[in-house]
Amino acid sequence: MTGTGERVTWAAYALLGVLVAAFAVSTVPGVRQQPGFLVHVDGWLQGTAYVVCALVAGLVAWRSRESRRLWALVAVAIALRALGFVLFLTHVRRQVPVPYPSVADAAWLAMAVVLLLALLLLVRWQVPRLSTTLALDGLMAACATAGAAISILFVALDGLLHRQMATRVLATNLAYPVLDTALLVLLAGVLTALRWRPTRSVLVLSVGVLGFAVGDATFLYVVTTGSYHPGTWLASLSMVSTALMAVAGGVQNRVLRDDVEQPPPRLGVPIAFALVSLAVLAYASFVEVPVSGVALSVAALLVAMARAVLTLVGDRAVASAALDLSREELLRFRALVEDSQDFIGMAELDGRIVYLNPGGRELVGLAPDVDIGTVRIPDLLSEAAYQHFVEEVRPNVRRLGAWQSESTLLDLRGGPPIPVASSTFLVRPVREGGQPVLATVQRDITRRVVDQQALQHLADARQDLLRRLVQAQEDERASIAQDVHDDSVQALAAVDLRLGLLRRQLEEREPDLLDSVDSTLVAVTEATRRLRTLLFDLESPAQAADLATALTEAATYVFDESGERWRITGDRTVDLPTPSRVTAYRVAKEALVNVRRHAGAQQVEIHLGRDGEDVVVTVLDDGAGIRAEDLVDQAGHLGLASMRDRTAIAGGRVEVSVRPEGGTRVRFWVPGGTTVPVTTSTE
Template identity: 55%
Template sequence: MRVAVRGCQLVLLVLVAAFAVTTVPGVRGDGFDTALDGWLQGSAYVACAVVALLRPVRSVVARPLWVLVATALVLRALGFVLYLGYVRTLTPAPYPSVADLAWLAMSVVLLAALAVRARSLAPRVSTTLVLDAVLGALTVAAVSIALLYDTLEHLTRAGTPGDVVATNLAYPAVDVALLIVVTGLLMASQWHPPTSDLVLAVGVVGFAVGDTAFLYQLAAGTYHPGSWLAATSLAATAAIALAGWSGLDREPEPVELAPPGIGIPVLFALVCVAMFLAASLGHLPLGSTLLTAAALVVAIARGALTLLEDRAVAGRVLRNTNEELVRFQALVEASGDFIAIAAPTGAVLYVNPAGRRMVGLPPDVDVATTTIEDYLTEEGQQLSARVEVPAVLERGHWEGQSTLRNRNGGPPVPVAISSFLMYRPDGGGPFALATVQRDITERLESERAVQELADQRQDLLGRLVQAQEDERASIAADVHDDSVQALAAVDLRLGLIRRKLVEAAPELLESVDKTLETVQVATGRLRHLLFDLELPALELGVGTALEDAASYVFEDSDIEWEISGPRDLGLAPAARVTAYRIAKEALINARRHAQARHVTITLERDDTGATVTVEDDGRGVDTSQLVDRPGHLGLSSMYDRATIAGGRLEIDSRPGEGTRVSLWLPMGSGG
């Protein structure tokens, strides 16, 4: 279907172009040419009818409109077929004829199509646009009658048969009606119609103007077939046929209309004034004068309505502005913050009631006599000059903290500040500096209280850790001075006994060796316990202590290890103990459970805290089973230590992919 449509459109354009070329002066003679004026021109009009008929068949969008347009073009093509194939063969050729009836019917149907379009447009236009449309229509009618009066007078002179007079009057009547309706539609759309409407309007205007020129040439006796007039009429008809295809898949709705302007109405009013001047000289027929007067009345009504609408709009804008000012004033004056506006020179223009109370400014003091510096402490003035004002001028806003001066002699008021430039609503540059400042005295007191609690908590944590380490050291001393020494003595005595039994009772050596081995194993376990209990000299740094721990833990094993990062993380004593204990536990787990081949210890620090990471390439575990699992009390202890110290412990492990233990501690943890 689409290919067929494109083909018909292409054939139409080729026929119109070919006929237009034949009307160029010098290409052909002045008489009627059967091949050109008959077959070529007639075929072009038939092609117009076919293209127009395909539009409502191809699409349901705005189908009633384009059915009427297609019907009109079918009637025009029928008129040419009847004239060329029948009327012209009669001698003499009758006038009016059946061809004239088809052509006049075409104009009437085209008027109906434009009426349908006007009906669809009517709900979307205002009274002002309707008046514009009426003004344009009356002006076009007045001008048309003035231009056609002499021609019509000649075509209806005395002695002319009645049917001829009626036909001669019918042609210009429907043409003028078409021009009036098209002008009204264009005025209603403010001369910005959709593409389909624009092409249709151009075609209708071209067709109506062509018919009018035909009547003028006919009256003057200058008409001849195959002239530019025939080509213009055919091109206009082709434009009507092609108009609907520009809006095939959408309704022919007008563009978004702005408020109607007065340029076009004033232009039509000036035309009417010119017509009146011509009438005063006696050169206008009565009908044209009456239409001109009516158009001027509509123009005056349009002007009065525009004035009333502008006044109403101005009133609404003023009321809205006043309401916005009232809302702004109520909002600002109800706020508990310090809100002020200052000129670029620094002179204060406004301070809200809460701002006055905050700085101790009496209600009767005129703020216009004050400047920005009058409200700031010395510290605030320095901050404003050094940071705030440059930032506001550069970026348009600034946020920070400062202090306001208490004019009653009280302590300065700490405030959180948000300052910004105020710009003119019409898009102009900045005209004032505004600031909103909130009293943060209670917030600062709360922060100080929270900090005191945090300090107390860290102090208690430090004492707790120190108590734990003191208890560990006491137990280690007892084990070293008592149990280890006792086992050493037993080991020594068993060695003496064994040497005596070599000769006296060799059969008892096996029992003595087993007992000696047991004592040595117990001594080794006690020494490992001492390693767990004793605390290294952390003053040298967590990194150095972990180096010693790794050397001891991985002694007599095939595990390779390395340590990177700063040896001193800058942590408080209690935090250093926590970091050391958790990292050492991770090293022990890597040897006992991970079956690792390589272990990496990484130490990092920044402004907020320190991170200690122990990562191995062992067998890994399911992390969902690490906590609260029997036999893993060491992991629970690691989590507890990290939480108490205000840090966090993360264990990332997957079966077969190794384990990564990461501890983060804040810089202030541990007191």
């Protein structure tokens, strides 16, 4: 239904545009072959255009969602206009003599009354939010418009009043200019109430009403002076104005709302109406003008003066309030700066200090009676801090406008330098032609520096403890490995050798015992292999090699016989101090062993990277993936618990998760990353 209604409306717009354009062209001088009333043009074409105007206005009112009452009144007014023209064309014009006033006049006058109601509705919508200034502007606009209209139409009205005519004829002739003047007065009031910023729909409606009233008043003038001819520009003006009023509601783009903040009224429009009133008074000094026109113009000027006085008083009040607010804000800002314990100061670019708050004086030990104008920036900074100021802070403040850094202030009482966090910025000159100054806010961070030093001491102590712990573990592992190698492995090697000799002897003497000897040889060989595996687990290549090389050796050993394809990716230059490197090596090796034992993977990736100061090692596989219950520490399952414990001791953490594409991801962070040149291949 909505689509059909929209198509019908656009079709009506197109038809109306064609009819109005055709009629307007017909009124261009030289187009008509003969002057006078042409039935097919001034009658049927013009009448059809008015009827289509009424239809379009009705469609617009029907389809309007907001301000429907307004556009319904406009549609009724245009329908009365069309009705009057149709009655004149089909009935009144054919009567002999032509009656005056007629039913057509009644319809046309009723149209002006309905338009007045529509404008009154617009004024009513604006009344709740009218300020005193806007009300005075509206009254001035109404008085100035009425005075100008009466003065301009006086010649025509005077001619009508001096003619011998029936009372009903005179009343009808006077009703037209009176209603036209009322329309202009109300229109000026509406536009003033809207601060002369109407919506597009109201703007189009206003142009249509203005054109209609001006055309109607001009028609009265030419009829009175006997210079009227049908088919002129006046007919085109009336037609175009009616068409604009008909389509105005269709271009509505927003609703008149009370909750929208409006800008203050402008002075240009009141000044313009005041000038119009002055022009009327000047005109009245040369030409006879009715007293009402002069009185309305004088009233408009009086309202303009009242408006000017009100504006001056209001502006003075606003300025006074703004000054009070600025003064209060200045006092608050001064209290904020004066009561602050931070170092807040200002200095010229050449280093001369022009202001230092009491908190800053207290911080550096500067006595209250010392003239701050005699103090310069180098007097308050340590030598290194001043060098930093000259080489970094001041150039960056000039280039960027602001700079933040850490520095040290001198303690003029003889104490140690005071560490501060500094924010320095450029302040624009307060007077034209003045020079900008440097402003700084500096906060004492002595406590923070002490805490940081304590934390660093704890970190160093933890690192030293980790180093000793790892070294003790590795020494113990090395001792066990040495004992296993020198004792158990050598003993098993001797047993293996003697069993070999025994087997050769039994081949000749007791072949029935060979099966027992072979099974014993297999057991001894497997025991030897397990002991050699234990030796690899006990020994750590990470003590002598970098992290990437150590992980390469671990992956080669773990996957040597299992068949998984592996690779090392990422930044192979990352490394760690020896204790942390050994921890990272053993955690990664545990993850690789878990992949070989439980994952059933085909591809394994070991990725090396950085996260700030941490080294990040990630082990990825495409196997079965870890189960949720396996992520919880369980008795007898020490793999994940051992990995978490090792990384926690080193100050890091471990994350184990299932990969979205399948498999498991083990990622752990170890702090204290360094860099080494690495040329080892990835396999």
